Amino acid sequence: MRNTRRTRTEGPTGSVRGPGRLAVLAAAGLAAAALVAGCGSSASSGGSPPANPPASSSAPAVPGTAAATLRTTNDARLGTVVTDSAGFTLYRFDKDSATPPTATCTGDCATLWPPAAAPADGTTATVNGVDAKLVGTVTRADGTKQLTLAGWPLYRYAPDHNPGDTKGQGVQGVWFAVTPTGDRAAATSGGSGY
Numbered sequence: 001m002r003n004t005r006r007t008r009t010e011g012p013t014g015s016v017r018g019p020g021r022l023a024v025l026a027a028a029g030l031a032a033a034a035l036v037a038g039c040g041s042s043a044s045s046g047g048s049p050p051a052n053p054p055a056s057s058s059a060p061a062v063p064g065t066a067a068a069t070l071r072t073t074n075d076a077r078l079g080t081v082v083t084d085s086a087g088f089t090l091y092r093f094d095k096d097s098a099t100p101p102t103a104t105c106t107g108d109c110a111t112l113w114p115p116a117a118a119p120a121d122g123t124t125a126t127v128n129g130v131d132a133k134l135v136g137t138v139t140r141a142d143g144t145k146q147l148t149l150a151g152w153p154l155y156r157y158a159p160d161h162n163p164g165d166t167k168g169q170g171v172q173g174v175w176f177a178v179t180p181t182g183d184r185a186a187a188t189s190g191g192s193g194y
Contacts, residue, residue, distance in 0.1 A: 068085060068117075068118075068119040068123075068125050068126060069084065069085035069125060069126040069127070069128065070082050070083075070084065070090070070125055070126070070127050070128070070130045070135060070147070070149065070154075071083055071084075071085070071127070071128035071129055071130070072128065072129030072130060072180050073087065073164065075089075075164070075166055075177070075185070077166070077187050078166060078169060078177050078185040078186070078187060079179070079185060079186075080129075080179060080180060081166070081177040081178065081179060081185050082130060082149060082154075082177075082178050082179065082180055083163070083164075084116060084156065085126075086163060087163025087164060088156050088160055088163055088165070089156075089157070089160055089164070089165060089166050089168065089169075089177050090116055090149075090154045090155065090156065090177070090178050091113065091154070091155045091156070091157055091168045091169075091175050091176060091177055091178060092149070092152040092153070092154065092155070092175075092176055092178045092182070092184065093105050093113070093152075093153065093155060093174060093175055094173075094174040094175075094176070094184075095174055096152060096153050097151075098148075098150060098151030098152045098182065099151055100151070101136065101137075101138040101148045101151045101152070101153060102138065102153070103115065103138050103140050103141075103146055103153040105153075105155060106140070106141055106142075111158070112157070112158050112159075113155040113156065113157055113158070113168070113175070114155060114156045114158060115140060115144070115146040115153065115154070115155055116146060116147040116153075116154035116155060116156060117144065117145065117146065117147070118137040118145035118146060118147050125147055129180060130149065130180045131180070131181075134149055134150045134180075134181065134182060135147065135148070135149060136148045136149075136151070138153050149178055149180075149182040150181060150182025150183075151182065152178065152182050154178060155175075157171070157175070166185075169185065169187070170187075
């Protein structure tokens with residue numbers, strides 16, 4: 001009968017490592033790669049992430065309370081744009097529809113571009129610098145409510161790690177920071193690059 005005892009080695013800190021740990025690390029790496037690759041494989045995904053996506057996002061999720069406030073801020077490159085209550089830039093997706101409001105970013109797309117959730121209690125969003133008459137909601141395919149501005153469903157961009165980041169501007173020519181009137185923000189001629 002063969003001896004099937006596993007070989008164990010001690011690492012530099014005295015911790016015990018076995019061959020199973022490498023398998024777990026390799027599997028985790030493959031799972032992460034599959035998730036990133038999946039972001040561009042669906043027709044409803046809105047396209048794949050930028051050429052060099054971050055390995056992980058430290059941006060907070062967008063719970064109903066965080067997106068319940070729409071406010072404006074001035075970006076040196078884009079002009080006046082709309083943010084959520086935490087100061088994160090909100091975007092619109094050209095493949096969505098404003099008339100009638102329709103959100104088409106689902107699945108992996110909605111992981112990369114989290115929908116700006118409407119207040120969970122059904123109240124209207126608080127606004128600062130945005131005309132309240134332009135703010136509404138749309139019911140997503142999963143039954144959740146998403147904020148709209150001039151009919152356009154609003155999203156965050158997961159790689160925007162800090163309030164004021166605008167890394168989602170112009171992604172694949174269909175994602176744009178949103179202005180207080182619901183239009184696409186456009187880079188000014190004197191603005192700096194990414």
